[in-house]
Amino acid sequence: MTPMNAETKSGAAAIRPEIAEPKGAWAQSLQIVFRLAFLGMLILAGLWAVSNIRQIPAQSRAVVLRFGEFDRVRDAGLLIAWPHPIEQVVIIPARDTQIRLGSANDPRPPENNYLGLRNDAAARQNGDFFLTGDSGIVHLDAHIYYQINDPEAFVLSASHAEPALYRIYQASALSLLASRELDDVLVARPERPADEASHAANQRQQLHLDLMTAMNRRLSDLAHRHAGLGVEISRIDLSAALRSRAERAYEDVLTSIQGADQRIAEARTLAERKGQDAKQNHDRIIVSANAAAAERLSQATSQTAEVSALADQMKSSSREALLTQVFNERIGAILKKVGQVTAVDPRNPTRLIVPGAAP
The missing domain is CATH 3.30.479.30 (Band 7 domain)
Structure with a gap:
């Protein structure tokens, strides 16, 4: 081993005690904080991972979009989907929901002018x-x-x-x-x-x-x-x-029509009543005329009874003899009523004047 290597090893040994894990209250506090933060991040990651797992309510459907594109449709029930923004869940009404x-x-625009239309900023x-x-x-x-x-x-x-x-x-x-x-x-x-x-x-x-x-x-x-x-x-x-103005105009027309119909009905009723009265008068006149005609016919029949009887006798006997008989029966009563009688023979110009009683 060279002297340089020995010095390096001795220097490293001298440095190691300086980077050793710190001890003390502050160091332990920092360790706890970092561990809690890491645990919180794990919990948040878990919650994020299950954030799109949900219950689809009845009368609803779920449309799942993956990265903004349509992926699938799920009916009511449990839906398991990737968290946002990987998958996005949109809840829509069911198929049979109206x-x-x-x-x-507005149901009816206000009557702010004579046309019943809006002519201000709300004209749309x-x-x-x-x-x-x-x-x-x-x-x-x-x-x-x-x-x-x-x-x-x-x-x-x-x-x-x-x-x-x-x-x-x-x-x-x-x-x-x-x-x-x-x-x-x-x-x-x-x-x-x-x-x-x-x-x-x-x-x-x-x-x-x-x-x-x-x-x-x-x-x-x-x-x-x-x-x-x-x-x-x-x-x-x-x-x-x-429109408001047109509605009033139509109401006026309907009122006029109803009044005209009422007057027409009254006129028809009056005409019907007059027609019935005229028919009754007609029937009464006909009955009276028939009665008068029957009475006159009876009178004429009674007055012409002798003539009718004479006509019947003329059919069975000589006409000249019957006329002479009737003349002799009636002439006396007639001559008693006259004051003077002039008899003229059409075949002889001689006249015969027979005086009678004074009238």
Whole structure:
């Protein structure tokens, strides 16, 4: 061993006692702190590892995204997933759950002008007013319910699903109402004939289904273009109303129609009563005329009874002899009533004047 090596070993031996584990209260405290910190980190790591193990509640589903991409869907029950940010769990309603689309518009805009429309900074809230095929304006208050049929598409489009549904609703309602008259949406003209009124009532009942079908058709078109929202419309409740000024005008029209109908009914009642009175008078006149005719016929029959009897006798006996007999029976009573009789023979110009009693 060289002297240099001996010196090196002696120097190392002299240094070793200086880096030995420190002793004392402060050293022990630091050791405890570091051990507790290490234990806490282990506990936090364990909690982080099981942070995505959860219970999925009933009427819900879980969509698991791994590094931001769709991975799987799990129904209600226990879900075991990698912790965030490796896997992200999104809870969505179950397939058969109906979700109500929140309303962006008021049910009825306030009457802040004579049209019943907003003309201030809230003018965009006039989106629920639509133009019908006969140039009428109607306000629709729609309550839309939808269901999630594609969890992947719904989660990926969740941030703009409801605004897109609003636009689809407005586009569908616009096209449907443009092909209908105002009376096909609400009762606007009750004076229409019965067959037209029945057809309009069927159109009003069909509007809900037609609107739901049109919205689902547009959603299906988006899905075919790989831009679907992952939802389908399950129910729509519609409430139609008129603008404030138009509503008052229609109320005035309905009041006038009701008054006209009432007056027409009164006129028909009066005409029916007069018709019944006229019929009674007609029947009474007919009965009176028949009675008078029967009486006159009886009188004429009694007055002509002798003539009739004479006519019957003339059929069985000589006419000249019968006339002579009647003349002889009646001439005496006649001559007693006259003052003077002038007899003229048509074949002889001689006249015979027979004086009689003074009248």
